[in-house]
Amino acid sequence: MNSPGPLEIPAASAAPRRRFVELLLGGGLLASVVSFFYPLVRYLIPPPAVDLGSDTVVAGRVGELKRNTGKIFRFGSRPGLLILTAEGNYRALSGTCTHLDCTVQYRGDLHEIWCACHNGLYDLNGRNISGPPPRPLEAYDVHIRGDEIVVNRRRGA
Amino acid sequence: MLARVRDWLDQRFGWAELIAPLKKKTVPVHRFSYWYFLGGITLFLFFIQVGTGILLLLYYRASANEAFESVQYIMTQVQFGWLVRSIHSWAANLMILSAFLHMFSVLFLRAYRKPRELTWVSGMVLLALALGFGFSGYLLPWNTLAFFATKVGTEVAGQIPLVGRWLVIFLRGGEEVTGATLTRFFGFHVALLPGITTIFLALHLLLVQRFGISVPPSIEKEWQTPGGGAREIRFFPNFLLRELMAWYVALGVLGVLAALLPWELGTKADPFAPAPAGIKPEWYFMFMFQTLKIIPAKIGFLDGELLGVLFFAAAGLLWVLLPFFDSEGRGRAQRWILGAGIFALTYIAGMTAYAYLVK
Amino acid sequence: MRQFDELGARERCTAVSLITKGRRPTFGREIFFSCLAVLAFLLVSGARAQTKNTCLDCHSVLDPPLGVKAEQFAQDIHAQKGLTCVSCHGGDPATEDPVQAMSRSAGFRGKINRSQIPGFCSRCHSDGSYMRQFNPSLRTDQYAQYLTSVHGKRLARGDTKVAVCTDCHGVHDLRPARDARSRVHALNIAETCSRCHASAEYMKGYSIPTDQFASYSASVHHDALVVRGDLSAPTCTTCHGNHGAAPPGVASVEFVCSRCHVFQAQLFDQSPHKAVFAAMGLPACVTCHSNHRILRPTDAMIGTAKESVCLNCHSTGDPGFVAAEEIHRQLISLEEALVRADQVLNRAESSGMEVSQARLDQGQARDALTKARVTIHAFQVPRVAEDISAGLKVAEQTHQAGVKALAERDYRRRGLAVSLITILVVLIGLRLYIRRLEASKPTP
Numbered sequence: 001m002n003s004p005g006p007l008e009i010p011a012a013s014a015a016p017r018r019r020f021v022e023l024l025l026g027g028g029l030l031a032s033v034v035s036f037f038y039p040l041v042r043y044l045i046p047p048p049a050v051d052l053g054s055d056t057v058v059a060g061r062v063g064e065l066k067r068n069t070g071k072i073f074r075f076g077s078r079p080g081l082l083i084l085t086a087e088g089n090y091r092a093l094s095g096t097c098t099h100l101d102c103t104v105q106y107r108g109d110l111h112e113i114w115c116a117c118h119n120g121l122y123d124l125n126g127r128n129i130s131g132p133p134p135r136p137l138e139a140y141d142v143h144i145r146g147d148e149i150v151v152n153r154r155r156g157a
Numbered sequence: 158m159l160a161r162v163r164d165w166l167d168q169r170f171g172w173a174e175l176i177a178p179l180k181k182k183t184v185p186v187h188r189f190s191y192w193y194f195l196g197g198i199t200l201f202l203f204f205i206q207v208g209t210g211i212l213l214l215l216y217y218r219a220s221a222n223e224a225f226e227s228v229q230y231i232m233t234q235v236q237f238g239w240l241v242r243s244i245h246s247w248a249a250n251l252m253i254l255s256a257f258l259h260m261f262s263v264l265f266l267r268a269y270r271k272p273r274e275l276t277w278v279s280g281m282v283l284l285a286l287a288l289g290f291g292f293s294g295y296l297l298p299w300n301t302l303a304f305f306a307t308k309v310g311t312e313v314a315g316q317i318p319l320v321g322r323w324l325v326i327f328l329r330g331g332e333e334v335t336g337a338t339l340t341r342f343f344g345f346h347v348a349l350l351p352g353i354t355t356i357f358l359a360l361h362l363l364l365v366q367r368f369g370i371s372v373p374p375s376i377e378k379e380w381q382t383p384g385g386g387a388r389e390i391r392f393f394p395n396f397l398l399r400e401l402m403a404w405y406v407a408l409g410v411l412g413v414l415a416a417l418l419p420w421e422l423g424t425k426a427d428p429f430a431p432a433p434a435g436i437k438p439e440w441y442f443m444f445m446f447q448t449l450k451i452i453p454a455k456i457g458f459l460d461g462e463l464l465g466v467l468f469f470a471a472a473g474l475l476w477v478l479l480p481f482f483d484s485e486g487r488g489r490a491q492r493w494i495l496g497a498g499i500f501a502l503t504y505i506a507g508m509t510a511y512a513y514l515v516k
Numbered sequence: 517m518r519q520f521d522e523l524g525a526r527e528r529c530t531a532v533s534l535i536t537k538g539r540r541p542t543f544g545r546e547i548f549f550s551c552l553a554v555l556a557f558l559l560v561s562g563a564r565a566q567t568k569n570t571c572l573d574c575h576s577v578l579d580p581p582l583g584v585k586a587e588q589f590a591q592d593i594h595a596q597k598g599l600t601c602v603s604c605h606g607g608d609p610a611t612e613d614p615v616q617a618m619s620r621s622a623g624f625r626g627k628i629n630r631s632q633i634p635g636f637c638s639r640c641h642s643d644g645s646y647m648r649q650f651n652p653s654l655r656t657d658q659y660a661q662y663l664t665s666v667h668g669k670r671l672a673r674g675d676t677k678v679a680v681c682t683d684c685h686g687v688h689d690l691r692p693a694r695d696a697r698s699r700v701h702a703l704n705i706a707e708t709c710s711r712c713h714a715s716a717e718y719m720k721g722y723s724i725p726t727d728q729f730a731s732y733s734a735s736v737h738h739d740a741l742v743v744r745g746d747l748s749a750p751t752c753t754t755c756h757g758n759h760g761a762a763p764p765g766v767a768s769v770e771f772v773c774s775r776c777h778v779f780q781a782q783l784f785d786q787s788p789h790k791a792v793f794a795a796m797g798l799p800a801c802v803t804c805h806s807n808h809r810i811l812r813p814t815d816a817m818i819g820t821a822k823e824s825v826c827l828n829c830h831s832t833g834d835p836g837f838v839a840a841e842e843i844h845r846q847l848i849s850l851e852e853a854l855v856r857a858d859q860v861l862n863r864a865e866s867s868g869m870e871v872s873q874a875r876l877d878q879g880q881a882r883d884a885l886t887k888a889r890v891t892i893h894a895f896q897v898p899r900v901a902e903d904i905s906a907g908l909k910v911a912e913q914t915h916q917a918g919v920k921a922l923a924e925r926d927y928r929r930r931g932l933a934v935s936l937i938t939i940l941v942v943l944i945g946l947r948l949y950i951r952r953l954e955a956s957k958p959t960p
Contacts, residue, residue, distance in 0.1 A: 036408075039237035042236035043241055044212075045236065076226065
């Protein structure tokens, strides 16, 4: 076959017209390729946010909590409660009250976990000791890894 | 510049000799030519799947405890993760649709005739692999719908006589659908199926290359009449440029779908919760699912569902062996196949529509 | 006609049966079949009966009120603990002769008189050392409590219409309270009380209303107990006492409610209403919430609209009126903020944006509203305002998150538009290029 290939210029075509088409095509291809590669490159760079594991989560950093205080952290799609007790131990439990799903908090004056909605009380092991809550709070394991406080669900039945 | 590169390659690999057949390849042009694009579109979508799939692999975790959260992470935290994931989900559906359309167009244009029987058979294997990709991939986000759809789907597999029970245990990695199923499906989806697909895809493309593009018998007849000249265009670059247009259209469609109709996350699967109402598989399995639903429980003394499964197995087998029934020239076999094709298309389309319209 | 003494044992049994039916005892087919039944029963139960209990031989086939089905009695907790008919009724269970079995010399007491039943049951049930054999943790003060109850006091004055032990607990199929089929199980108590207390006819002559059961059935407590199955929800005896049943007095209603509703009671005690209600002789909680027909409280109850309870005492312009208006406004403002935030989040979610973090935070805003609805019992605006403003802050944040999600959605759509334009340019370019390519070389 002796038909012109894509890079050979038929003598009959007008030069500016040809240039316009080539520019259009080349420019369009380049632009489209950029519009595909821009998200790709951004995707490959890992985001700074902590991962949303529902099994293991970094609940905080050492030094963040003062003794005898607690804080709420996100565990999967529910809140968790991280406490640094007065004796210096970390405790982590589910932060959702077993009565009507309000978020509980740590009460340093009582050394107990308290639900503000209807005055439910739990001890530091999560056992429901007073008020309407019918069940204890689920307790989690806490490990210190470097300066991260890692909370993970207990392996259960 | 390009000439220098070509020379360099030619001196080492005999480049000119290698690509000579490609340069000679032509594509027939007639009123049905547009159907020829479907194969290429399916291939393009497969490449998209491999690409987006590899990207998803960088963040996805295949354990029951983390799968859902990792997909949620991709959708919310990873830059353009929503785009990659939605494109992957949409392209999967579009690829299977295009594969079905490609198959039916090959059937109605009779491109399966001798000598292209094995191309048809390898194509059917590829279609089965694509459905396998769809089924295994659907479970990976580990949401409620996927979990129960997998449960139902693997249960149907158990209906197959003799091997049914072993098949279910093999698929599920145990008696029930659990985290072990997820890991197993993940292995199928990213390793086993891609490996087998590569082999059959290479075979399929090689065969297409070897035999060239088929021309429908009606067109062949036209071209044989005096004055009815055969037309063809070169594959490279003419057809390829047109194919590129089709691929860009497909990209545009994917972009619109991913941005305007992003794939939903669902809720995390809870194996102990009761199955929600309206569990159904993906649309490409719906016609089989709906058939099994409307088959009466017992037909005579035989179990209805078993009969349905056997019917589909038999139909599938006959479908794969289709080319071997149509030796050229015998009008009757051709008409039978045409009839079977129309019936299959109407049945699949009709059953799928019925499944969605009837709640 | 033969005398009763002349009849054989089984004949006496039949005779009694016929007499209680109000018929003359004649012998014939009835005797044959009823004695056949007795025979059959004896044959069947013969092997089972270790200790003889001839009482049931006859009484299991008699009609009520003398009839006691054997299957019925087998369910009775007393029977299961080894007590039988004679334990309460006396008599001789070993003999088949009804006259001998039910003779005074054998200690037969017959049916216990209604007014004597409580004292009779307490012979065992108030005896600590006796009850310890069977259930060491069972209380033994029921009779003492009963004597302080309205029922007990009236019974002592001779009113036998009031409830005695067997009316609530049953008698021959008595089950422990924790058994769900027992008439005094938590789920069944209200119905048991209503058997008398809801009957206008039975309660004629007493000065108390009969709508308590109907009112209670419409209440949230009933809903919690019977519909949701929360056994800690109150029923009649929770507030009135069971054995010492009496309505709590005006001054003590608050103590009763505060057993569960601790916060509300504490706040009420700090509120201006406490002293005022006491002075006016109004029962604390009941004044606004009613006693039996306690419905789910709504934000409309507090405020100055016509459904509010505040208007029962307060009038336009007085300090209470002003406070009620402000409190209502605060509650509504947080409610509206939550709805607004939810709307934005819903819009974002339905266009495919992921807003699970904001939804989680929204829970905290809702907690604040729940808290505020408790804090209103202090009837002081600043305290309510504190909770409301905390909630408003969170609702504002989640609203912002929703707005951000919508902005992100718009950004994506703009990005889509850009890439679609580039694709369109490429398509046009390709089309032109192909045309040019093939114009120079006509397609064969």
